[in-house]
Amino acid sequence: MEELPPLLLTFLAVVLAAVILRRTLNASRRAYNLPPGPRPWPVIGNFNLIGALPHRSIHKLSNKYGELMHLRFGSRSVVIGSSADMARLFLRTHDLLFLDRPRTAAGKHTTYNYADITWSPYEAYWRHAQSSDDQDRSII
Known part of the structure; x- marks a missing residue:
């Protein structure tokens, strides 16, 4: 039986390691059912969408994405409720989930x-x- 060249064995080992690593990383991530929101940039997230008057910027975003939206500020995920009904939902109905x-x-x-x-x-x-x-x- 003929031996495989060392370069081919190295290539197969790297491909196999990449496939295994990708599957383990994808399996370990939690899949959250987040509300809609703008697509974040890699490092800054959605900071570029917040202007000098943050309340007005969030109001404009809520007109586009709805009264419940997901933003990323740097590495932090933020869910924003921008109506009285959403505030009641956060502060009364589901207050124990958002307390810490x-x-x-x-x-x-x-x-x-x-x-x-x-x-x-x-x-x-x-x-x-x-x-x-x-x-x-x-x-x-």
Whole structure:
């Protein structure tokens, strides 16, 4: 039996590795059902669409894409509701889904590792701190 040339073996190994890598990366990504929005640029996202008056820029985008839209600001995904009905949906109906803040260095270093009520995640500690804060205000 004749041996394959080393260059052909190397080429087949690279192609096989690329196929396996692509399948594992595609399988590990979550597929979210996001609302419509403008196509983002690679690094800046949709920052180029926001002008000096952001509320007017978002209003123009909502006229085109609807009252619920998806934008990317840098590497962050943002879902924007631009009507009273969407605000009610975010703030009343699905408030527990949108309650937590992203963990950033600012929250870690300024509030002693997210120990303050403004940066702590919504859990038992947050509810306890919130209720004790309300009691402190009633004393004054």
